[in-house]
Amino acid sequence: MVKKTIIKIDYSKCHTGASTDPRDCRKCLHVCDPAVFLMHPTLEDHPDPHNPEIWRIDAIWLSKCTGCMKCVSICPEHAITVKPGDSLATMRGH
Ligand code: SF4
Ligand code: SF4
Numbered sequence: 001m002v003k004k005t006i007i008k009i010d011y012s013k014c015h016t017g018a019s020t021d022p023r024d025c026r027k028c029l030h031v032c033d034p035a036v037f038l039m040h041p042t043l044e045d046h047p048d049p050h051n052p053e054i055w056r057i058d059a060i061w062l063s064k065c066t067g068c069m070k071c072v073s074i075c076p077e078h079a080i081t082v083k084p085g086d087s088l089a090t091m092r093g094h
Contacts (some may be wrong), residue, residue, distance in 0.1 A: 005085035007036065007059035011078035016054045018076050023055050028071040028080060034064035037071070048067070 014020045022039050029037050038060045041053065059065075067084035 003085040005062045005065045006079045006083040007062060007065065009057050009059065010019065010077070010079040011056060013079035014075075015056050018077075020079075021055065022057045025044075025076065027074045028057060029067045031070045033068070033070075034061065034063075034066060036061050036065050 012018060013024055014025070016022075026039065027038060029035075036059050037057050038065055039055060039057050041055050044054065062085075064084065065084070067082065069082060071080050
């Protein structure tokens with residue numbers, strides 16, 4: 001069975017209303033060469049769906065992740081976990 005890359009963001013640490021708002025940090029967005037991350041507003045947990053003000057980071061393009069771990073190292077909140085999957089071995093020609 002093919003193991004996919006798993007990237008998790010801990011929203012108790014990085015989220016609008018948490019100790020860091022991603023709009024004030026953005027370090028993971030800048031450091032990731034293949035641009036795996038996306039910062040976006042979300043309607044989740046928001047009382048007014050027409051005025052979303054809750055922002056968060058998501059890892060969207062997982063297949064592009066090279067497993068460099070720069071995002072894990074640079075995140076001041078230690079909010080990012082990366083578990084590289086089999087696609088990285090394929091990308092590297094192993
Ligand atoms: S491990 Fe590297 S390539 Fe993968 S999401 Fe983090 S910074 Fe981007
Ligand atoms: S580096 Fe960490 S704290 Fe900064 S925006 Fe990314 S996930 Fe949030």
